[in-house]
Amino acid sequence: xxxxxxxxxxxxxxxxxxxxxxxxxxxxxxxxxxxxxxxxxxxxxxxxxxxxxxxxxxxxxxxxxxxxxxxxxxxxxxxxxxxxxxxxxxxxxxxxxxxxxxxxxxxxxxxxxxxxxxxxxxxxxxxxxxxxxxxxxxxxxxxxxxxxxxxxxxxxxxxxxxxxxxxxxxxxxxxxxxxxxxxxxxxxxxxxxxxxxxxxxxxxxxxxxxxxxxxxxxxxxxxxxxxxxxxxxxxxxxxxxxxxxxxxxxxxxxxxxxxxxxxxxxxxxxxxxxxxxxxxxxxxxxxxxxxxxxxxxxxxxxxxxxxxxxxxxxxxxxxxxxxxxxxxxxxxxxxxxxxxxxxxxxxxxxxxxxxxxxxxxxxxxxxxxxxxxxxxxxxxxxxxxxxxxxxxxxxxxxxxxxxxxxxxxxxxxxxxxxxxxxxxxxxxxxxxxxxxxxxxxxxxxxxxxxxxxxxxxxxxxxxxxxxxxxxxxxxxxxxxxxxxxxxxxxxxxxxxxxxxxxxxxxxxxxxxxxxxxxxxxxxxxxxxxxxxxxxxxxxxxxxxxxxxxxxxxxxxxxxxxxxxxxxxxxxxxxxxxxxxxxxxxxxxxxxxxxxxxxxxxxxxxxxxxxxxxxxxxxxxxx
RNA sequence: GGGGGUGUAGCUCAGUUGGUUAGAGUAUCGGCCUGUCACGCCGAGGGUCGCGGGUUCGAGCCCCGUCACUCCCGCCA
Numbered sequence: 001x002x003x004x005x006x007x008x009x010x011x012x013x014x015x016x017x018x019x020x021x022x023x024x025x026x027x028x029x030x031x032x033x034x035x036x037x038x039x040x041x042x043x044x045x046x047x048x049x050x051x052x053x054x055x056x057x058x059x060x061x062x063x064x065x066x067x068x069x070x071x072x073x074x075x076x077x078x079x080x081x082x083x084x085x086x087x088x089x090x091x092x093x094x095x096x097x098x099x100x101x102x103x104x105x106x107x108x109x110x111x112x113x114x115x116x117x118x119x120x121x122x123x124x125x126x127x128x129x130x131x132x133x134x135x136x137x138x139x140x141x142x143x144x145x146x147x148x149x150x151x152x153x154x155x156x157x158x159x160x161x162x163x164x165x166x167x168x169x170x171x172x173x174x175x176x177x178x179x180x181x182x183x184x185x186x187x188x189x190x191x192x193x194x195x196x197x198x199x200x201x202x203x204x205x206x207x208x209x210x211x212x213x214x215x216x217x218x219x220x221x222x223x224x225x226x227x228x229x230x231x232x233x234x235x236x237x238x239x240x241x242x243x244x245x246x247x248x249x250x251x252x253x254x255x256x257x258x259x260x261x262x263x264x265x266x267x268x269x270x271x272x273x274x275x276x277x278x279x280x281x282x283x284x285x286x287x288x289x290x291x292x293x294x295x296x297x298x299x300x301x302x303x304x305x306x307x308x309x310x311x312x313x314x315x316x317x318x319x320x321x322x323x324x325x326x327x328x329x330x331x332x333x334x335x336x337x338x339x340x341x342x343x344x345x346x347x348x349x350x351x352x353x354x355x356x357x358x359x360x361x362x363x364x365x366x367x368x369x370x371x372x373x374x375x376x377x378x379x380x381x382x383x384x385x386x387x388x389x390x391x392x393x394x395x396x397x398x399x400x401x402x403x404x405x406x407x408x409x410x411x412x413x414x415x416x417x418x419x420x421x422x423x424x425x426x427x428x429x430x431x432x433x434x435x436x437x438x439x440x441x442x443x444x445x446x447x448x449x450x451x452x453x454x455x456x457x458x459x460x461x462x463x464x465x466x467x468x469x470x471x472x473x474x475x476x477x478x479x480x481x482x483x484x485x486x487x488x489x490x491x492x493x494x495x496x497x498x499x500x501x502x503x504x505x506x507x508x509x510x511x512x513x514x515x516x517x518x519x520x521x522x523x524x525x526x527x528x529x530x531x532x533x534x535x536x537x538x539x540x541x542x543x544x545x546x547x548x549x550x551x552x553x554x555x556x557x558x559x560x561x562x563x564x565x566x567x568x569x570x571x572x573x574x575x576x577x578x579x580x581x582x583x584x585x586x587x588x589x590x591x592x593x594x595x596x597x598x599x600x601x602x603x604x605x606x607x608x609x610x611x612x613x614x615x616x617x618x619x620x621x622x
Numbered sequence: 623g624g625g626g627g628u629g630u631a632g633c634u635c636a637g638u639u640g641g642u643u644a645g646a647g648u649a650u651c652g653g654c655c656u657g658u659c660a661c662g663c664c665g666a667g668g669g670u671c672g673c674g675g676g677u678u679c680g681a682g683c684c685c686c687g688u689c690a691c692u693c694c695c696g697c698c699a
Contacts, residue, residue, distance in 0.1 A: 061655085061658095067657080078659070082656070118659085140632065147634070150691070253698080486699080594691085
């Protein structure tokens with residue numbers, strides 16, 4: 001007899017064998033609930049009397065014979081009851097998702113009744129006794145078969161939803177991914193430190209969640225948007241290598257790849273490092289986690305390090321999907337002074353104007369080009385100019401209105417520059433790149449997916465580096481931090497004092513996978529005078545810095561080490577590795593898009609007593 | 623804050639130009655069935671067509687408003 005004991009490596013109980021034959025003790029009594037799990041029995045168990053507990057996955061009632069699929073965390077076992085069984089009467093009453101305990105005898109199945117689809121399919125348990133541990137009312141949400149169900153029903157009955165095979169497996173995978181991250185970080189010398197949840201509002205960009213203080217009337221704590229300042233303080237305090245599976249709270253509207261309210265980051269910080277050190281340290285961790293959970297799909301071995309400016313020009317995005325082989329190129333010169341007046345005039349009138357080409361191998365048909373053009377118009381664009389190449393009387397010919405306008409030589413020059421051939425096409429986007437690059441990136445994605453050029457079965461990772469330090473805020477008509485105020489400008493104080501702020505880069509970088517930003521980090525600005533100057537350029541004074549950064553600015557006055565780090569979005573990594581398209585498919589108890597928890601009923605009304613203690617009077621809108 | 627989509631049985635959906643008693647599958651309940659593993663067969667119950675108003679002899683369908691869910695934009699260093 002053995003008792004369930006979790007195997008530390010795979011969460012299955014089945015490896016934990018305690019062979020009582022080696023002991024001289026009398027056989028212990030049957031465990032109250034189970035002798036084996038539902039994923040454990042094999043034909044080597046034939047003849048044994050076993051006890052299983054689990055949920056009724058499905059009943060197949062043949063009148064004189066009935067089958068019950070009993071399910072637990074570990075698997076599925078077929079239970080058989082026939083009229084000779086003392087448990088038959090009870091068995092007939094069982095319904096889906098009842099929680100039951102079943103005693104019975106393991107029997108090897110005859111060859112024609114073996115179910116090769118499940119690991120326990122070689123055996124079945126003939127029921128002798130059934131105890132109902134928890135009956136179920138009529139289900140608001142079926143578990144077996146996982147039919148599509150409305151999101152709100154799934155969230156309200158999340159405990160049933162979580163019994164479903166796919167979601168259950170996703171959550172287990174998530175847990176194993178996080179355990180792997182912890183192990184890998186610990187192995188390379190990082191230590192996990194927990195940081196406060198109730199803290200002060202910080203100068204990061206998102207809206208804070210506030211928690212009223214009872215002891216200090218009118219004052220509020222904030223939930224951390226990230227443990228950013230704490231981890232930097234840990235570096236000042238000499239802890240050298242920090243990491244944390246950190247909960248982060250931001251009161252912003254959600255997206256399919258952005259949970260409302262709270263999410264998790266693999267947060268880390270290192271002292272005495274350059275940005276290359278951070279990449280070299282974390283690339284093996286990220287690659288290792290992906291390879292461990294990618295189910296054999298190839299993972300980028302050496303992450304390309306792509307400067308931000310190059311990424312924008314080549315892919316139209318700072319989070320490019322590198323599974324898509326399309327690389328854009330500027331072809332402005334081929335249109336300058338050409339017969340295609342729309343582009344030629346644009347280039348003449350505006351020195352910033354450029355023409356970007358999106359090469360589309362195998363896209364060389366009028367039908368496809370027209371379809372792309374129609375799509376562009378549906379996106380509010382004037383259209384999408386194109387050339388495609390076909391064989392005409394044995395000769396290669398550039399076709400389409402643009403080719404006619406600019407003539408054979410220019411058409412051929414464009415084809416040569418882009419390396420295109422018969423059956424290929426190219427699309428053009430024109431204007432000020434700062435304004436159109438985003439659309440160009442969308443067009444690149446669309447061409448790639450429509451032509452099937454994107455290899456979906458791989459994980460393409462890269463670093464995007466050298467982000468701009470500042471950007472121009474059109475609304476406020478002033479400089480603003482492009483990414484965050486914690487990062488060090490490349491060139492330091494000298495650059496801030498002498499260079500055009502909009503040309504200054506930051507020691508700031510992202511990790512990107514398949515078009516998703518999965519991590520972001522920087523070398524931090526730990527020099528007080530550089531910080532003050534950096535803030536001065538966005539119109540904030542030293543007093544503002546002291547107020548916003550509080551303790552961290554103070555800490556930097558007392559021997560702050562150079563340091564840097566990053567934070568990886570765990571939810572997104574898990575989503576990618578589970579092949580899910582929605583964060584709710586990899587999260588235990590997510591909120592809906594209105595940031596409500598339909599199971600627990602959050603947010604909820606406070607009692608008058610609670611409000612009195614917090615010195616709060618409500619002032620609802622309207 | 624703005625835009626798109628969806629809303630008909632517990633669920634997934636059909637429902638013709640606006641016209642008789644709103645249908646199917648599935649789930650539930652009852653009956654039959656000894657080798658199923660999406661078991662099968664027969665039957666029954668189950669509807670405020672999201673809600674409110676309007677047009678019309680007549681509205682699931684047309685119009686106005688509103689609510690819910692979802693996707694996107696803004697936002698998210």
